[in-house]
Amino acid sequence: MSDKRRPAAGGRNSGSGAGLTADLEVRRGEFRLRAALTVAPGETLGVVGPNGAGKTTLLAAVAGTLDERAGTTLTGSIAVGARELTALPAWRRRVGYVEQKPRLFPHLDAADNISFGLRAHGMRRRPARALAAEWLERVGLPGRDRARASELSGGQQQRVALARALAHTPEVVLLDEAFAALDMDSAAGLRELVRDELARLQVPALMVTHDGDDLDALADRVLALDRGQVVDRAPVAPDPGPAESGREVRGTVTADGGVVVAPHHRNTLPPGTEVILRVVR
Numbered sequence: 001m002s003d004k005r006r007p008a009a010g011g012r013n014s015g016s017g018a019g020l021t022a023d024l025e026v027r028r029g030e031f032r033l034r035a036a037l038t039v040a041p042g043e044t045l046g047v048v049g050p051n052g053a054g055k056t057t058l059l060a061a062v063a064g065t066l067d068e069r070a071g072t073t074l075t076g077s078i079a080v081g082a083r084e085l086t087a088l089p090a091w092r093r094r095v096g097y098v099e100q101k102p103r104l105f106p107h108l109d110a111a112d113n114i115s116f117g118l119r120a121h122g123m124r125r126r127p128a129r130a131l132a133a134e135w136l137e138r139v140g141l142p143g144r145d146r147a148r149a150s151e152l153s154g155g156q157q158q159r160v161a162l163a164r165a166l167a168h169t170p171e172v173v174l175l176d177e178a179f180a181a182l183d184m185d186s187a188a189g190l191r192e193l194v195r196d197e198l199a200r201l202q203v204p205a206l207m208v209t210h211d212g213d214d215l216d217a218l219a220d221r222v223l224a225l226d227r228g229q230v231v232d233r234a235p236v237a238p239d240p241g242p243a244e245s246g247r248e249v250r251g252t253v254t255a256d257g258g259v260v261v262a263p264h265h266r267n268t269l270p271p272g273t274e275v276i277l278r279v280v281r
């Protein structure tokens, strides 16, 4: 077990999760994703790669939310411990999924959004809303129980989505750019919260990110995808955003000794710039 995943002392309901194993192929038109991976209980696998590599598709396959209307097909196996997920609908998978866009239920308030998974697993409305209120405090939105998505900023919606994903004690956690809509300080605080929660739950997690800070804080290992294939080193996607002066640039050493640099940092720096790379594990 890595240092990042030491179970929190005295944590509530410390879980004893099972690992995730997947050996799958997804086809969608010309696009094909082929991936085999295992993630141990309590381990977080960072998933990196350029735009269109198939990172979100991988997470959607595990979550059971692949868009079949788009002609997407899935073959192979996805299992948590001995429990095969592929034939199960999304709501029976016990997956905590933070999508790239928060996608809150617009007709529900923040507390009912967070309660949704709890209610689906049998908790009554009042205790579910009480637990949701606790979660809103934990993600920095105390007292916003009755706020609807339209009353919340993008970053606030992302916090609610994180709370919704974690509150129902999932067996697998999937994070897709989960911290991207947050300012730097909030992102740091929420990464810490997620790290503690994953340590408590001891479940496998997949984290798609373009941000070296996410990898630094949470990833035990990194999987690089390119054009639907697992590769040793992912090429970097172009990003036209301006360079932020004074920002530390971080990279991650991959299995073959290569370096994956957070793409939106690397591409905004002029050639010849010295970068500070911090090795993750």
Ligand SMILES: Nc1ncnc2c1ncn2[C@@H]1O[C@H](COP(=O)(O)OP(=O)(O)OP(=O)(O)O)[C@@H](O)[C@H]1O
Binding pocket: 028, 031, 049, 050, 051, 052, 053, 054, 055, 056, 057, 058, 067, 070
């Ligand atoms: N709903 C959809 N319908 C049709 N094609 C799709 C759909 N979602 C994704 N694709 C296509 O599938 C391929 C993989 O996309 P995917 O979103 O998994 O990549 P990604 O690595 O997550 O990219 P990004 O970093 O931009 O989020 C791309 O070619 C994309 O255009």
